[in-house]
Amino acid sequence: GAVVSQHPSWVICKSGTSVKIECRSLDFQATTMFWYRQFPKQSLMLMATSNEGSKATYEQGVEKDKFLINHASLTLSTLTVTSAHPEDSSFYICSAPSTSGGDEQFFGPGTRLTVL
């Protein structure tokens, strides 16, 4: 199946700094990508829909000024956590839907963010 990669796989940063997470579709184009957040022992919560060429749409309760999303190309979406705080520590996962006519959605391996 199609492959979605994320970089970095883990990151540790100081409180108040910004962190950028990349999500790439490696062998297909993705005009839409999704960003999820997963806290320990909890399920994935959809944060936002990343749209190539237009603004991202955010789920209720997700601060768009804190979680900046840029869908720079048909294979790359970035999530920047601005002024990160310890409560932002989480597992961030991106996904991209199949473009080959199937209904499968391909998930990246995730990025573990720890804010000290």
Added chain:
Amino acid sequence: SQELEQSPQSLIVQEGKNLTINCTSSKTLYGLYWYKQKYGEGLIFLMMLQKGGEEKSHEKITAKLDEKKQQSSLHITASQPSHAGIYLCGADRGSGGYNKLIFGAGTRLAVHP
């Protein structure tokens, strides 16, 4: 409130035993996905169901969607330690043709040899 309810929350079984995980929706399901996740890793796609009464199987895992399309079950036959992980059901909530998924809380499965 959670749109998708999964049960049980956790499950410990002996190797070789059968088990069932359930996923219930408060709304009609137009696309129901089952994924498996190892802790701290990405999601592995298992199966997707769309039609009422649909049933799919892959190796020792069978998933069903009821006729009313509000409940799905995932059944594992003769469980193995390799089946251990977190099983997530996801429902398609998007429009415009792209799969915007919401997920249940997950079922944590441990299989003891």
